[in-house]
Amino acid sequence: MPLFAITCLDKPDSVQVRIANRDAHLNYAHDYETNIVIGGPLLAADGRTPVGSMLVIDLEDEGAVAKWCAADPYAQAGLFASVSVHRYRQVLPRATR
Numbered sequence: 001m002p003l004f005a006i007t008c009l010d011k012p013d014s015v016q017v018r019i020a021n022r023d024a025h026l027n028y029a030h031d032y033e034t035n036i037v038i039g040g041p042l043l044a045a046d047g048r049t050p051v052g053s054m055l056v057i058d059l060e061d062e063g064a065v066a067k068w069c070a071a072d073p074y075a076q077a078g079l080f081a082s083v084s085v086h087r088y089r090q091v092l093p094r095a096t097r
Helices: 015-030 062-071
Strands: 003-010 036-043 050-058 080-088
Touching (some): 003 062, 015 050, 062 080
Antiparallel strands (some): 003 050, 003 080
């Protein structure tokens, strides 16, 4: 299956939306743990405040990625100002998939 890089940027002043939906988001992501190569929050310059999410996921096609993104509890809560999806090729470290 191909890899996809997903970058989601939070709406301004939405930390409380993120906090309120974090457990549901993590539970959802854990259901796809075998598909996720890497994932986590994007942070502000202070190194602590989340401002978005980034992950690389292994799914069958763009349609599956769109479905995955739409079902994410963060997306359903309206957290994201933008979501971008790009095909991704892992070069380093050497892919084991």
